[in-house]
Amino acid sequence: MFETEIHDLSDDADYAAASQQGPSSKAGHGISNQSYSSEPENAEIVYLKDNVTIHPTQYATERISGRLKLVKQDSLLFMSWIPYKGQSSNARLSERDKNLYTIRAVPFADIRSIRRHTPTIGWQYVIVVLSSGLAYPPLYFYNGGVREFITTVKQHIVIVRSSEDANVFLVNNFQDPLQRTLSSLELPRTISIAKSASSSSFTNSPSDGNLERLDGGPRQKGSDAARDISIQVLEKFSLVTRFARETTSQLFRESLVDDYRANENKKSNRSSQDKPREIVSNDVRVTRSEVPVPSDPLEFDKLSLVWGKPRQPPLGPEEWATFLDSEGRIEDFTALKKRIFYGGVEHNLRKEIWAFLLGYYAHDSTYAERQHVMAVMKSEYETIKNQWQSISPEQAKRFTKFRERKGLIERDVVRTDRSLPFYEGDENPNVHLLRNILLTYSFYNFDLGYCQGMSDLLSPILFIMEDEPESFWCFVSLMERLGPNFNRDQNGMHSQLFALSKLVELLDSPLHNYFKQKDCLNYFFCFRWILIQFKREFEYDKTLRLWEVLWTHHPSEHLHLYVCIAILKRQRAKIMQEQMSFDTLLKFINELSGCIDLDAVLRDAEALCVCAGENGAASIPPGTPPSLPVEDECIYQQDDEAL
Amino acid sequence: MSYAYLFKYIIIGDTGVGKSCLLLQFTDKRFQPVHDLTIGVEFGARMITIDNKPIKLQIWDTAGQESFRSITRSYYRGAAGALLVYDITRRETFNHLASWLEDARQHANANMTIMLIGNKCDLAHRRAVSTEEGEQFAKEHGLIFMEASAKTAQNVEEAFINTAGTIYKKIQDGVFDVSNESYGIKVGYGGIPGPSGGRDGSSSQAGGCCS
Ligand SMILES: Nc1nc2c(ncn2[C@@H]2O[C@H](COP(=O)(O)OP(=O)(O)OP(=O)(O)O)[C@@H](O)[C@H]2O)c(=O)[nH]1
Numbered sequence: 001m002f003e004t005e006i007h008d009l010s011d012d013a014d015y016a017a018a019s020q021q022g023p024s025s026k027a028g029h030g031i032s033n034q035s036y037s038s039e040p041e042n043a044e045i046v047y048l049k050d051n052v053t054i055h056p057t058q059y060a061t062e063r064i065s066g067r068l069k070l071v072k073q074d075s076l077l078f079m080s081w082i083p084y085k086g087q088s089s090n091a092r093l094s095e096r097d098k099n100l101y102t103i104r105a106v107p108f109a110d111i112r113s114i115r116r117h118t119p120t121i122g123w124q125y126v127i128v129v130l131s132s133g134l135a136y137p138p139l140y141f142y143n144g145g146v147r148e149f150i151t152t153v154k155q156h157i158v159i160v161r162s163s164e165d166a167n168v169f170l171v172n173n174f175q176d177p178l179q180r181t182l183s184s185l186e187l188p189r190t191i192s193i194a195k196s197a198s199s200s201s202f203t204n205s206p207s208d209g210n211l212e213r214l215d216g217g218p219r220q221k222g223s224d225a226a227r228d229i230s231i232q233v234l235e236k237f238s239l240v241t242r243f244a245r246e247t248t249s250q251l252f253r254e255s256l257v258d259d260y261r262a263n264e265n266k267k268s269n270r271s272s273q274d275k276p277r278e279i280v281s282n283d284v285r286v287t288r289s290e291v292p293v294p295s296d297p298l299e300f301d302k303l304s305l306v307w308g309k310p311r312q313p314p315l316g317p318e319e320w321a322t323f324l325d326s327e328g329r330i331e332d333f334t335a336l337k338k339r340i341f342y343g344g345v346e347h348n349l350r351k352e353i354w355a356f357l358l359g360y361y362a363h364d365s366t367y368a369e370r371q372h373v374m375a376v377m378k379s380e381y382e383t384i385k386n387q388w389q390s391i392s393p394e395q396a397k398r399f400t401k402f403r404e405r406k407g408l409i410e411r412d413v414v415r416t417d418r419s420l421p422f423y424e425g426d427e428n429p430n431v432h433l434l435r436n437i438l439l440t441y442s443f444y445n446f447d448l449g450y451c452q453g454m455s456d457l458l459s460p461i462l463f464i465m466e467d468e469p470e471s472f473w474c475f476v477s478l479m480e481r482l483g484p485n486f487n488r489d490q491n492g493m494h495s496q497l498f499a500l501s502k503l504v505e506l507l508d509s510p511l512h513n514y515f516k517q518k519d520c521l522n523y524f525f526c527f528r529w530i531l532i533q534f535k536r537e538f539e540y541d542k543t544l545r546l547w548e549v550l551w552t553h554h555p556s557e558h559l560h561l562y563v564c565i566a567i568l569k570r571q572r573a574k575i576m577q578e579q580m581s582f583d584t585l586l587k588f589i590n591e592l593s594g595c596i597d598l599d600a601v602l603r604d605a606e607a608l609c610v611c612a613g614e615n616g617a618a619s620i621p622p623g624t625p626p627s628l629p630v631e632d633e634c635i636y637q638q639d640d641e642a643l
Numbered sequence: 644m645s646y647a648y649l650f651k652y653i654i655i656g657d658t659g660v661g662k663s664c665l666l667l668q669f670t671d672k673r674f675q676p677v678h679d680l681t682i683g684v685e686f687g688a689r690m691i692t693i694d695n696k697p698i699k700l701q702i703w704d705t706a707g708q709e710s711f712r713s714i715t716r717s718y719y720r721g722a723a724g725a726l727l728v729y730d731i732t733r734r735e736t737f738n739h740l741a742s743w744l745e746d747a748r749q750h751a752n753a754n755m756t757i758m759l760i761g762n763k764c765d766l767a768h769r770r771a772v773s774t775e776e777g778e779q780f781a782k783e784h785g786l787i788f789m790e791a792s793a794k795t796a797q798n799v800e801e802a803f804i805n806t807a808g809t810i811y812k813k814i815q816d817g818v819f820d821v822s823n824e825s826y827g828i829k830v831g832y833g834g835i836p837g838p839s840g841g842r843d844g845s846s847s848q849a850g851g852c853c854s
């Protein structure tokens with residue numbers, strides 16, 4: 001089942017029809033001479049199609065149309081797709097977006113496969129998968145022409161049809177037909193898996209044995225299953241083009257291979273926790289356990305074939321400056337957030353940028369406006385603070401609730417991050433600021449008051465802002481979204497845990513069933529993760545990075561839930577093999593603290609979120625934190641006992 | 644390390660009474676007043692010896708804040724012993740004992756051994772609950788009682804070990820079916836094999852992370 005037949009395509013109806021037509025450069029319309037002249041010397045356009053369109057989001061109304069070309073130069077074939085200028089279905093799609101999608105002359109040597117979809121109803125499209133494993137967004141042929149496209153390709157280079165799926169054409173440029181077959185099956189990701197597993201008697205299917213012999217090199221080939229899955233997965237992914245856009249843009253920005261290698265190296269240094277999983281997910285035979293682990297429907301490792309962009313270095317001052325206009329407005333806040341999503345922010349910029357991310361400053365405010373806001377908010381803070389500062393000891397005696405609240409806060413601020421230099425030592429003034437801000441908040445939002453966990457959320461904010469009123473207002477903004485986590489009836493937490501269970505059911509039903517069987521569907525073992533946004537799971541600086549990423553709300557407000565799933569998925573084999581029960585699971589999850597690879601988990605989470613798509617979004621009830629509350633009225637139940 | 648028995652303990656009581664400090668004093672023999680407040684639950688473990696048998700205590704240190712109760716209740720399941728802690732310098736933590744007991748009775752198994760601890764007895768000058776009151780409450784509710792200090796370590800060993808002694812005696816007396824894990828007891832390799840035989844004794848070590 002592994003060998004790929006080399007079909008004689010001449011018996012294929014598509015092919016036959018097209019070959020009569022010949023190279024179909026005339027197929028498109030509106031060809032202008034300029035477009036020819038823009039091609040390099042001795043390049044020949046062998047195919048041109050107008051109105052080939054991508055759908056950058058799930059919404060068909062948002063689309064970018066362009067021109068698809070096949071160009072031949074020095075016997076090499078290139079594909080390009082250039083969006084039309086200044087014409088966009090939707091204002092939300094900026095020029096920047098268009099640039100992201102543009103496909104500039106990719107050589108077919110870099111293409112692994114083309115999958116065509118020619119439904120009887122609806123638009124035809126193709127998905128082009130690169131040998132790096134990344135996929136371009138589907139190219140919709142609004143005017144038809146998929147058949148001619150494939151045929152033209154076939155006329156200029158060798159493509160073979162996959163024996164498993166007649167709609168998949170494997171592309172490569174090797175002369176030797178056998179090698180050609182091999183290279184078309186080579187998956188970058190599975191090679192690395194094979195490497196990590198080779199020490200533990202990794203064996204391939206019989207046909208893979210051939211491969212190794214022929215290859216002779218140190219690299220091993222993946223198994224057929226991996227390939228099958230990858231094709232399914234690729235498809236799933238490229239359907240959501242929002243995601244593919246990132247990967248596409250990535251191709252042109254940096255050397256993927258290097259990033260990829262760097263990542264692999266990092267992975268091989270990963271904590272021993274992760275290692276068994278890699279082996280397990282690849283080959284059941286090498287697992288040491290008697291308990292069979294249901295396989296992951298998304299086959300996590302293989303999913304990474306189409307991973308989002310590798311994480312980038314944090315946003316630095318020069319790049320930050322390019323986002324601001326001369327008066328200090330952020331011109332493209334969405335683009336900024338996306339940039340931050342992929343790499344975070346350099347530490348020195350955090351004070352400035354967090355205020356925007358948290359919504360304390362409007363992104364379209366000017367420097368001058370912000371100065372004004374700062375002054376107004378500072379005095380407003382002092383007003384609220386004064387409300388409790390002016391309570392005399394005599395008054396406090398008759399104000400039990402105030403005394404209790406104050407007592408609780410004072411007992412807690414001395415138990416918050418005291419091992420950090422910023423908060424350590426007796427009589428540390430920053431600890432006193434924590435207290436003031438929390439107490440003021442409990443007057444600002446008297447209904448919610450103070451609840452444990454809030455000091456954990458405030459601590460990094462004060463650490464970054466280093467200013468009492470500013471920290472207060474940033475904390476207020478954060479609590480707009482996370483406040484329901486601290487409701488006395490825990491409704492915010494329960495809705496998140498509920499959404500989490502729905503998402504796991506969607507994305508990993510065997511794991512869901514396992515939790516069900518073990519009576520763990522309440523997901524209490526994720527309670528701390530969610531309540532304080534993983535603050536206790538990572539070192540402090542990693543938490544800062546994670547938070548700024550989560551606050552971009554890209555690609556979802558609820559990315560934190562996908563982060564939970566990403567972590568669980570990395571441990572799923574261990575959890576199920578060891579037949580963890582509620583108790584052991586809780587302990588196990590607690591002890592993951594400090595052992596989670598943030599970058600890897602974020603990339604997984606992004607992919608899971610995209611994979612879940614609209615079904616994922618539908619699993620999360622409206623108003624689930626950190627979404628803003630559905631109605632604005634009384635958000636926090638009043639409860640006489642609340643502190 | 645192998646053990647004859649493994650007992651699951653939980654530590655409960657109001658926030659700030661010193662639960663985490665008691666645990667740390669017992670497992671690490673140190674007083675660390677500035678550690679973080681507890682969210683959810685934390686774990687500790689230590690081996691002790693009773694009747695020449697190695698016994699492993701796996702201790703669940705729960706969060707004391709009222710609003711976390713719906714979560715912390717789920718931790719009672721299968722605990723063999725509980726340390727119910729109040730702070731002798733804060734009257735309200737003593738007043739709340741009844742509600743903690745009610746939770747324990749509802750969510751834990753009926754044979755759970757409960758030790759009442761009046762903590763921070765080093766702060767005698769700020770005492771707000773007398774020793775007699777503590778004794779009285781314990782007597783009324785059938786609990787073992789001790790005053791202790793996580794700071795000076797006074798009675799900390801005793802609190803954990805006496806509780807284990809009581810549980811051990813209950814096993815000897817046949818109160819528990821030790822093969823049934825819902826009692827919070829596991830039989831290890833060095834123990835009296837129950838109907839289900841020996842169990843893994845190497846799985847976890849004190850509070851360790853996966854490093
Ligand atoms: N003097 C004195 N102080 C203590 C003692 N035990 C605890 N403390 C203090 O009480 C504070 C609270 O102790 P924790 O152990 O954190 O309280 P907890 O019961 O775990 O509280 P939660 O985790 O919020 O439920 C600590 O910061 C210590 O400073 C003690 O025996 N003597």
Ligand SMILES: [Mg+2]
Binds near residue numbers: 704
């Ligand atoms: Mg504690």
